[in-house]
Amino acid sequence: MAHEEVILLDFWPSMYGMRVRVALAEKGVKFEYNEENLAGKSPILLEMNPTFKKIPVLIHNGKPICESLNVVQYIDEVWKDKVTFLPCDPYEKYQALFWADYVEKVFESGRKLWMEKGGEQQTRKKNYIDSLRMLEGILGHKLYFGGENFGFLDIALIGICSWFYTYEKFGEFSTLIEVPKIIAWVKRCMQKESVSKSVAEPLKVYDFALQIRKHYGIE
Numbered sequence: 001m002a003h004e005e006v007i008l009l010d011f012w013p014s015m016y017g018m019r020v021r022v023a024l025a026e027k028g029v030k031f032e033y034n035e036e037n038l039a040g041k042s043p044i045l046l047e048m049n050p051t052f053k054k055i056p057v058l059i060h061n062g063k064p065i066c067e068s069l070n071v072v073q074y075i076d077e078v079w080k081d082k083v084t085f086l087p088c089d090p091y092e093k094y095q096a097l098f099w100a101d102y103v104e105k106v107f108e109s110g111r112k113l114w115m116e117k118g119g120e121q122q123t124r125k126k127n128y129i130d131s132l133r134m135l136e137g138i139l140g141h142k143l144y145f146g147g148e149n150f151g152f153l154d155i156a157l158i159g160i161c162s163w164f165y166t167y168e169k170f171g172e173f174s175t176l177i178e179v180p181k182i183i184a185w186v187k188r189c190m191q192k193e194s195v196s197k198s199v200a201e202p203l204k205v206y207d208f209a210l211q212i213r214k215h216y217g218i219e
């Protein structure tokens with residue numbers, strides 16, 4: 001493709017942002033990274049995503065694409081010459097999209113582990129672990145969710161590895177014991193530079209979570 005401008009509006013601990021970072025790295029697309037301050041959103045974020053005012057936003061030659069799974073599909077279609085994320089077979093493709101959508105539930109149950117307080121932590125923990133176990137079943141004995149290749153569902157989920165430590169600390173469990181195949185999958189994914197260079201450092205994320213809890217008086 002001729003000269004093009006690719007800008008990513010992002011926030012470093014965001015699992016949604018990590019999807020886009022990994023997708024761009026997988027395709028070898030160079031981009032300008034713009035870190036957002038979500039407590040004081042930039043005029044460009046408000047202009048580029050007036051509907052939700054959320055990161056990530058990919059700005060391709062001046063035009064915004066919003067919603068992380070949408071952005072990853074866009075990247076897959078625009079930069080076709082490298083790897084492909086979604087299978088060509090319609091059934092396989094829509095299965096991948098279905099499970100990528102399910103990942104939202106996993107992210108949301110993980111968020112409740114560290115953002116909510118009160119007596120329901122055992123239920124939250126169970127919901128979170130059950131949701132990951134469901135995905136563990138989908139992974140089965142495959143190398144990646146995409147089979148032999150790292151694909152769309154792998155990209156949709158991988159950012160969660162930056163948050164495992166935080167979830168473990170607040171939920172008091174071991175991810176390795178609960179979902180060992182997911183941990184083995186994370187290790188395989190981390191061997192890819194596109195992943196290891198794009199995901200956030202778990203201890204830094206934990207520190208961030210502690211600050212947010214303090215800010216909202218969750219202690």
Ligand SMILES: N[C@@H](CCC(=O)N[C@@H](CS)C(=O)NCC(=O)O)C(=O)O
Binds near residue numbers: 011
């Ligand atoms: N469904 C959206 C979720 C994105 C999202 O929740 N972004 C958060 C950061 S992780 C955000 O920008 N929050 C700012 C806000 O809610 O005001 C996606 O997949 O892109």
